[in-house]
Amino acid sequence: MIARLTIAERQIGLLLAGLVTLMGAALGILGRNDLLGYHGLLITIFGAVVMIALLRNIDAPEPSESRLSEYYDDPIRFGIVLTMIWAVFGMFIGVWVASLLAWPELTFDAAWASFGRLRPVHTTGVIFGFGGNALITTSFHVVQRTSRARLPDQVSPWFVLLGYNLFCLLAVSGYFLGITQSKEYAEPEWYADIWLVIVWVTYFVLYLRTLARRQEPHIYVANWYYMAFILVVAVLHIVNNLAVPVSLGSAKAYSLFSGVQDAMTQWWYGHNAVAFFLTAGFLGMMYYYMPKRAERPIYSYRISIISFWGITFLYLWAGSHHLHYTALPHWVQTLGMTFSIMLLVPSWASAGNALLTLNGAWHKVRDDATLRFMMVAAVFYGLSTFEGSFLAIRAVNSLSHYTDWTVGHVHAGALGWVAMITFGALYTLTPAMWKRERMYSPRLVEVHFWCAVIGTLIYVFAMWNSGIIQGLMWRTYNESGTLTYSFIESLVAMHPYYIARTVGGLFFLVGAAVGTYNIIMTIRHEPVPSRERMEALGAERPLVAGE
Amino acid sequence: MAELHRKLERTAIGFVLAIIGVSSIGGLVEIAPLFTIDETVEKVGDMRVYTPLELAGRNIYMREGCYACHSQMIRTLRDEVERYGPYSLAVESQYDHPMLWGSKRTGPDLARVGGKYSDEWHVAHLADPRAVVPESKMPAYAWLQRNALQTEDLSAHLVALRRVGVPYTDEMVENAARDAFAQAFPDSAMAEGVAERYGEDTNIRAFDGDPSRLTEMDALVAYLQIIGKLTDAAQKNAAGKQVVQAEEAE
Numbered sequence: 127m128i129a130r131l132t133i134a135e136r137q138i139g140l141l142l143a144g145l146v147t148l149m150g151a152a153l154g155i156l157g158r159n160d161l162l163g164y165h166g167l168l169i170t171i172f173g174a175v176v177m178i179a180l181l182r183n184i185d186a187p188e189p190s191e192s193r194l195s196e197y198y199d200d201p202i203r204f205g206i207v208l209t210m211i212w213a214v215f216g217m218f219i220g221v222w223v224a225s226l227l228a229w230p231e232l233t234f235d236a237a238w239a240s241f242g243r244l245r246p247v248h249t250t251g252v253i254f255g256f257g258g259n260a261l262i263t264t265s266f267h268v269v270q271r272t273s274r275a276r277l278p279d280q281v282s283p284w285f286v287l288l289g290y291n292l293f294c295l296l297a298v299s300g301y302f303l304g305i306t307q308s309k310e311y312a313e314p315e316w317y318a319d320i321w322l323v324i325v326w327v328t329y330f331v332l333y334l335r336t337l338a339r340r341q342e343p344h345i346y347v348a349n350w351y352y353m354a355f356i357l358v359v360a361v362l363h364i365v366n367n368l369a370v371p372v373s374l375g376s377a378k379a380y381s382l383f384s385g386v387q388d389a390m391t392q393w394w395y396g397h398n399a400v401a402f403f404l405t406a407g408f409l410g411m412m413y414y415y416m417p418k419r420a421e422r423p424i425y426s427y428r429i430s431i432i433s434f435w436g437i438t439f440l441y442l443w444a445g446s447h448h449l450h451y452t453a454l455p456h457w458v459q460t461l462g463m464t465f466s467i468m469l470l471v472p473s474w475a476s477a478g479n480a481l482l483t484l485n486g487a488w489h490k491v492r493d494d495a496t497l498r499f500m501m502v503a504a505v506f507y508g509l510s511t512f513e514g515s516f517l518a519i520r521a522v523n524s525l526s527h528y529t530d531w532t533v534g535h536v537h538a539g540a541l542g543w544v545a546m547i548t549f550g551a552l553y554t555l556t557p558a559m560w561k562r563e564r565m566y567s568p569r570l571v572e573v574h575f576w577c578a579v580i581g582t583l584i585y586v587f588a589m590w591n592s593g594i595i596q597g598l599m600w601r602t603y604n605e606s607g608t609l610t611y612s613f614i615e616s617l618v619a620m621h622p623y624y625i626a627r628t629v630g631g632l633f634f635l636v637g638a639a640v641g642t643y644n645i646i647m648t649i650r651h652e653p654v655p656s657r658e659r660m661e662a663l664g665a666e667r668p669l670v671a672g673e
Numbered sequence: 674m675a676e677l678h679r680k681l682e683r684t685a686i687g688f689v690l691a692i693i694g695v696s697s698i699g700g701l702v703e704i705a706p707l708f709t710i711d712e713t714v715e716k717v718g719d720m721r722v723y724t725p726l727e728l729a730g731r732n733i734y735m736r737e738g739c740y741a742c743h744s745q746m747i748r749t750l751r752d753e754v755e756r757y758g759p760y761s762l763a764v765e766s767q768y769d770h771p772m773l774w775g776s777k778r779t780g781p782d783l784a785r786v787g788g789k790y791s792d793e794w795h796v797a798h799l800a801d802p803r804a805v806v807p808e809s810k811m812p813a814y815a816w817l818q819r820n821a822l823q824t825e826d827l828s829a830h831l832v833a834l835r836r837v838g839v840p841y842t843d844e845m846v847e848n849a850a851r852d853a854f855a856q857a858f859p860d861s862a863m864a865e866g867v868a869e870r871y872g873e874d875t876n877i878r879a880f881d882g883d884p885s886r887l888t889e890m891d892a893l894v895a896y897l898q899i900i901g902k903l904t905d906a907a908q909k910n911a912a913g914k915q916v917v918q919a920e921e922a923e
Binding site: 160226227230231233235236237240241242243245246301304305306307308309310334337338343344345350353354357358361365369370371372373376378379380381382383384385386387388389390391392394427428431435438439440441442443444445446448449450451452453454455458461462465524527528529532533600601603608609613614617618624 | 674675678679682683685686688689692693695696697698699700702703704707708710712713714732735736737738739740741742744746748749750752753755756761762763764765766767768769770771772773774775776777778779780781782802803806808809810811812813814815816826829830832833834836837838839
């Protein structure tokens, strides 16, 4: 892969990796008396590894000019593998933290192994590690194919992909060490946040430069969503992470906002991380890979327009539904609830548009587990957006908030929608990227599909049950007008559901592991050419006994 | 409409600008007024800042991810008020950078936990939750008592907080490390300085029961014991008394 970079690009890469190494060393020296020192070391090692990889191939000959007439797919192949590594890692930690709630003694008296430190490792591992890599990887593929244009250079896609993974590594290793700013889904500290801004701006510029080279007059709908994902996530990330570091040698920073303003900013960020990271980006994925796999055009162009702008406008108002009945002013809560309900329109329009696209291809859905992954994803997208609007109603939220119902809702979206559409996309993308006719084993895709569906259903049903029971127990009054249940009684009632959710998660993890194996085997195994093809190619016929 | 959109689709920059415009409205309308409308945060006279030891404890609370299972936000619902205490007011987290309202109650809400249990209870519970509450799912934090508390950079922490708007005085900043020690050593000569700077009601005691060394357990228990006690506005509000104070009433 490195030999396919031009000599100048290899030199630029070396320079960039050198800068990262120096930056890491500087942080390490400044933060030698702080946890920051470990992260300085990690950045230095990361930069050095990239430098060594480049130096080993620095004298390779210049690649041929013919590359410019092809798409640039090396970072996509690399990204597919990274995506699956993060999937297995993030889901494994998920099963682990689920087990901790059933069997809390599994912490070995060690700080790093407690639920509070591992839980963000899971959320970051799956959302940013798995989800983020899937989005970056597929966006490189989709933008080139739908624009009929090659990525403008061969350095910036690598900078984006590797830089983003450095961010994920800093985030996850930080939680183990105890580095966190405690904002949910925005836990990394100031220096990692600044690094992500640099990576993200490069990503945005790369995307625009590719679009500028397009051979198609119109920008395809999948790209609208990827652009909204890149842009809005940048704005959310910057505003929510504004903070003042204790010093340049300290990992710790204090957020600029406090109390109620901080809460509103955090959930404006949190809910729109769901909207633009976990929804818009993956809708972009769906709008390309689903019609591609089904070999059917998108059902309605007009619905695409309405749902895109509906989502882009309405979602940003919805964050305050996370703060019903709190110290947040009532008018903001009401706005959040109202817009959350309106959101159902563009959400169901998107889900309906996806499912109607399958009209005329339902026999393929039956036979092809890859397309079925995408179909089920669209169904779960519809279900979880309905549930989201429902839970945002203030009266419903009074029961559901703070309970496992929210956790169940999130996983209906994360497992059922985000992960399933990703697996569908990856099973379409992988054979294409390695020039295979199909995946190594379609039967294993089938196994993965059923593991994923069973796992999701067990998980979601367990959390619906536990959440509703919990919410009801907290508000049950006895005849004398006092609360019936102590808090601990509600916790005891959760135990069987916590075991069930661990089992559900385990199914999902096994499915992801099977998928990873299948992808690796697809990469490694050249398909055995059939006899007819060999004959056609004029190859020597193998000697067969008895002839 | 479709024709207009067909034009928009032909220009990447135009599309980008449209996304920025359409997506920024919601946040602007909902967030900006929270900084400008005075009634958003109640003005009370008795709100105090965290002592350096409590602040260190709060940072441990964040580091260990306690917020993932414990909220600090009692909603305006009857069952919550009866279970946990007076509902939370915005002013109570005025100096919380960031806030720790939380989003999930695997364990109970902690907004009124300050003063609810003894220090001994907290230490025993943190060291081995199931020794105190047999059905508990909480991880054991026995190692907090083994870790010495890092205090040398506390002044810098107070300075950073002052930059984002917490009214720490120069005196508080200068004495931060000393005050952290003194708050857990009631017999020391420096203890008076803590009460002087942070108020007579400040808890000054050997929180972890071991006055010979300052541990992370000291800090975390000191923080837990002050949660909900920085002001009594919520209690006053529950009793039907006037919460908002005029500036000159101080």
